[in-house]
Amino acid sequence: MHISTAADTPMSSVQGPAMAQQNPIPQGPGALYVPVHDYHTSVPIQRQKALVPPFSLGDHETDNLIIRPPNEHIFEIGEFVPQGFFDRVDQSSEWMYSKRREAQQILPFLYLGPASVARDRDFIRSEGITLLLSIRDKRSAIARLLSGTKVAEELGIQSDAIDVNNEQELISLYPNIIRGINQHISSGVSARSGMPPRVLVFCESGNGRSASVVIAYIMTMLNMDMPSAMWAVHHRRFCIDVDESMQTLLQSYQVILDAKREVANARLQEAYTSSSLAVQPPSHQNGQLARKRSFIEYDDDNAAISTAGSVNGHLVQPNAIRVEDNTEHLKQKPAPFTERVA
Numbered sequence: 001m002h003i004s005t006a007a008d009t010p011m012s013s014v015q016g017p018a019m020a021q022q023n024p025i026p027q028g029p030g031a032l033y034v035p036v037h038d039y040h041t042s043v044p045i046q047r048q049k050a051l052v053p054p055f056s057l058g059d060h061e062t063d064n065l066i067i068r069p070p071n072e073h074i075f076e077i078g079e080f081v082p083q084g085f086f087d088r089v090d091q092s093s094e095w096m097y098s099k100r101r102e103a104q105q106i107l108p109f110l111y112l113g114p115a116s117v118a119r120d121r122d123f124i125r126s127e128g129i130t131l132l133l134s135i136r137d138k139r140s141a142i143a144r145l146l147s148g149t150k151v152a153e154e155l156g157i158q159s160d161a162i163d164v165n166n167e168q169e170l171i172s173l174y175p176n177i178i179r180g181i182n183q184h185i186s187s188g189v190s191a192r193s194g195m196p197p198r199v200l201v202f203c204e205s206g207n208g209r210s211a212s213v214v215i216a217y218i219m220t221m222l223n224m225d226m227p228s229a230m231w232a233v234h235h236r237r238f239c240i241d242v243d244e245s246m247q248t249l250l251q252s253y254q255v256i257l258d259a260k261r262e263v264a265n266a267r268l269q270e271a272y273t274s275s276s277l278a279v280q281p282p283s284h285q286n287g288q289l290a291r292k293r294s295f296i297e298y299d300d301d302n303a304a305i306s307t308a309g310s311v312n313g314h315l316v317q318p319n320a321i322r323v324e325d326n327t328e329h330l331k332q333k334p335a336p337f338t339e340r341v342a
Helices: 011-022 121-127 138-142 149-155 167-187 209-221 226-236 244-279 295-306
Strands: 033-035 104-107 110-114 131-137 158-164 199-203 309-311 314-316 337-339
Touching (some): 110 209, 121 149, 131 167, 131 209, 138 158, 149 158, 158 167, 167 209, 199 209, 209 226, 209 244, 226 244
Parallel strands (some): 110 199, 131 158, 131 199
Antiparallel strands (some): 104 110
16 A cells, blocks of 8 residues: 655645745736826815915014005905995004904904803993894704804894804805895994994804805905915904914915906906997998808808818819828827836
8 A cells, every 4th residue: 555745745836835925926907017107086176375475474472463454456346345334444543463352353344252242231332333243063063052142132232143163164155145245234223422333253162164264254354365364363363263274265265266366357357348339439440330240151161161171372182182191299198097018
């Protein structure tokens, strides 16, 4: 009887499986091709960085930061401001950080502070606040928290609340909030004789959502970009908390404002062009108005051009012209995969 040993076993059968595990043979398309570029499961997003403060506005040691109104406001009446808004707003005032209080005066008619200030009746009376505007979470609204209704009814002023689930909802509400503030200013409601309307914007801390509303207001009404507006508010209220997600939100709102301004400029240019054409309408050389050509006439021209060519200024038939196939000027796109080199 013969007992098999390792010596009787062929080397190929012993080393074969081990060698196959150490050097696996790739299967499928990966055995023939390799990717040229790195592939990701999601779209790579580059974080946008904003310089705060901008070089043009100075630093915290400067105690005379002045927010100046723009020379012109490109938006049409009704887009953000009602008729007569600028007649009621004093645009010549200079607003210094030395006027800091518990609720800071960002603009002559706009204050920013925490919810505790909205309950300070002495402060509201002394400052002549006529509108308490709360920016709060919807859960706080259900629990009837962060509301200025009780104080407003007691003092005979107005109150309003903007309820959101998260910060992302604010970007769609900024225009309505800004219009609401401006409509209140234009209404002429006054706490005392000779004092213009004033608005207090607040949230629980006065540092997050309410601060973003004031920043968006300055971006819209004073034609400031996001870093400049954020620094202008931060210069008066040091404790505002504009984190990266909120900065991204405000930068997106800046894109919306830029698009609105471009549309407004295009409308103004179109109106100016239309008025110019109305004065001097185009005419034919015989004194008759030029008639627009129809699409059929353009198609006939294209057909004539496609069936004839030009050599030395003379029209010839297309078969008399030799066209060389030259595609070197075409931009070649890189191949996504290349053949695997053994």
